[in-house]
Amino acid sequence: MVIDNGQVGFLKECYRYDAVFMPLELNPLQKTRAKQYIELRDTYHQLYNYEATELKENAELRQSLNELYNDFLRRFGNLNDRKNLEIIKMDSGGREILSLERAIEGKLVKVDIFTQPVAFNPNEIKQADTSIEVLSASLNKFGEVNLDYMLSLMPEKSVEEMLHDLHGRIYYNPLIREYEVSDKFIAGNVIEKAEALERYLKDNPQSEYRLETAESLKALPVPSPPVMPNKLPCVPSGTSLIDISTSDFIGGLAKSISHGLRIAIVSLYKLSRNSMKSCMKFSRVFPSLK
Numbered sequence: 001m002v003i004d005n006g007q008v009g010f011l012k013e014c015y016r017y018d019a020v021f022m023p024l025e026l027n028p029l030q031k032t033r034a035k036q037y038i039e040l041r042d043t044y045h046q047l048y049n050y051e052a053t054e055l056k057e058n059a060e061l062r063q064s065l066n067e068l069y070n071d072f073l074r075r076f077g078n079l080n081d082r083k084n085l086e087i088i089k090m091d092s093g094g095r096e097i098l099s100l101e102r103a104i105e106g107k108l109v110k111v112d113i114f115t116q117p118v119a120f121n122p123n124e125i126k127q128a129d130t131s132i133e134v135l136s137a138s139l140n141k142f143g144e145v146n147l148d149y150m151l152s153l154m155p156e157k158s159v160e161e162m163l164h165d166l167h168g169r170i171y172y173n174p175l176i177r178e179y180e181v182s183d184k185f186i187a188g189n190v191i192e193k194a195e196a197l198e199r200y201l202k203d204n205p206q207s208e209y210r211l212e213t214a215e216s217l218k219a220l221p222v223p224s225p226p227v228m229p230n231k232l233p234c235v236p237s238g239t240s241l242i243d244i245s246t247s248d249f250i251g252g253l254a255k256s257i258s259h260g261l262r263i264a265i266v267s268l269y270k271l272s273r274n275s276m277k278s279c280m281k282f283s284r285v286f287p288s289l290k
Contacts, residue, residue, distance in 0.1 A: 099111070
């Protein structure tokens with residue numbers, strides 16, 4: 001939605017340097033509402049784009065945005081009021097402008113861009129004293145380990161020195177060709193990841209990150225097989241009941257096996273000292289085939 005020579009309308013059949021303007025038929029109130037909305041929308045985009053590009057605050061544009069919003073609110077109500085949605089949703093970027101309001105305890109209020117920059121962190125640190133601090137700064141800004149950014153906060157520190165300081169906190173992952181924090185690297189299917197790192201080392205013996213990859217491989221935990229509990233032994237059963245104690249049964253079974261007998265097994269029961277009687281069934285006992 002745009003304004004051309006005082007007319008509100010749309011651009012149709014847009015080309016690189018030209019477009020066809022299609023005016024909208026609006027009554028005077030709708031026309032005024034649309035014009036104020038367009039001015040508010042354009043000021044918002046100017047403010048956001050400037051601060052995202054220049055990485056510094058533009059107080060003048062922010063003041064204009066607040067004045068335009070307050071004027072629209074006074075004359076037409078909140079952007080998200082039903083009476084305003086018809087005009088705003090006609091604009092292809094209207095939903096983004098509707099997000100300039102948020103509901104708090106049932107009341108629509110302004111979002112943060114009206115009071116502070118949101119395209120960058122105005123409180124972002126410019127320098128740090130330790131490698132731990134620059135790692136935290138990198139995670140806060142990028143959500144990942146960004147070595148170039150981290151080194152820019154400590155220009156006197158070399159890459160080797162920083163990696164040494166962060167040993168055990170970050171690991172090189174050759175699968176993505178980046179460093180990762182330990183919590184992220186030592187997560188997921190570690191067996192599959194370890195196998196992938198082993199293949200990488202085998203296929204890339206001359207890799208410049210061979211030592212880093214080998215160190216990362218050592219950090220991956222090797223899971224141990226689970227220990228099976230022996231409190232409730234599981235005994236297969238068949239058809240005939242055997243009314244004996246646990247010790248008698250186990251002893252008899254061991255003796256039978258030692259004499260070359262094989263027991264046919266058809267189903268499964270759990271045994272305990274308190275529930276042993278009348279719970280074991282066997283179909284038959286017959287000589288084992290050798």
